[in-house]
Amino acid sequence: MGFPEGYCVAVTGAASGIGRATALLLAGQGVRVACLDHADASETAASAGGGAATHPLDIADAAACRAILGHVIADFGRLDGLVNCAGVVGPTNIRSEELNPADFEAVCRVNLFGALHVSQAVLPHMRGRGFGRILHVASIAGKEGNAGMAAYSASKAGLIGLVKSMGKEYAETGVTVNALAPAVIRTPMVAAMPEAQVTYMTDRIPMKRCGELDEAARMIAWIVGPDCSFTTGFTFDLSGGRAVY
Template structure:
């Protein structure tokens, strides 16, 4: 073989190798099935698009079924679009059974549903009704969905569960009792489940974002947003892309030795 032909062969080999690596990277979740709650907006929407772009089949849950149709109808057989009240345990179990029947398995669960409830209130001003509502959406939904998917994950000896918590669950935000307490409960749930299923090839982790630019944050009073943003050493909001990229690692097969952990996404606000 001449030197010229040899150099061409090396170039072609390198090009093919790099292209194959890029294809593998773009299909990190190929042949995997995921379930994402709160997928019609905010962080859930960004995560859903990320998983779909990397090859996963994804069941997308949200009470806003029209929003799901508007965002994901083009994916066709790669998605299941399910409008469901995530605070109804029986409906959640029925939905998980439906997803298992359709995809044959659930490898990944990402819980993104969340509401702030009434804010800018001191604790004695918080209504019990609002507190219960926030806990039902933010905490009980994580319990219901994980309870429903865990048996199938145990049977296949593999699973990735991620609960979206909040920096408020670590530190507590004044004026946000219901939200802060419910997210603290999510972190507690993560620690327990991480220990309970560690020997089944299942990791259970949480993500604690600070202020991420989402419709949820846009709906908060300016004074509340300023209070939270002022605490971030980077002096900016996080982005949806930053959140989705970190989530993609946490729920990937690469993240195989971290469980029961709360990942920081706070621009340095809380690193514990």
């Protein structure tokens, strides 16, 4: 168990919530971490300590993903893992007939296209080295669909499909591509949602509680470590019993 010397992981969405918690946990285990976010992630990098780097990145921008992740790979000399936590919720508590297609597109640009962009930016390097771990944070909404959150649910369902395809494509290369489907974890993203929407989601969790940041970070750290070696294209569950498939 654990990470070999010199292990390097890039984390998107590292300024806040699950991404921040994952970056700190990985750094605490001796991993060199690149903290990427379109918001300022320097506090995360500073808390992570010596080996951590930080770069501004909008994952909806394909060229920026190639440039910044290329820079991270050159700087570290290698990249073993990518944790993609960057994401947006978009409209909530709204019927699909009222959903503005522009809002739908904006959510997909980050949650779905962004996942493609960051994957494409690291896959050639990982395939070339014969080793890599990619983990995209999807959502229980992508498995089950949350009423009132059609844009978000569709973007995360698309992401789960993307991961299934990529996992199979790279299965013989030493690179694994997986997703994580959390139910509700109390983060700034959830705090910004209407209470009715949060209650709707939490009521459906058999454990009748939210997940903790550390529970998400520990699972992610294992998935992007060398020990998680015979699973790819899979969506790991983190839902307190809500999804049993």
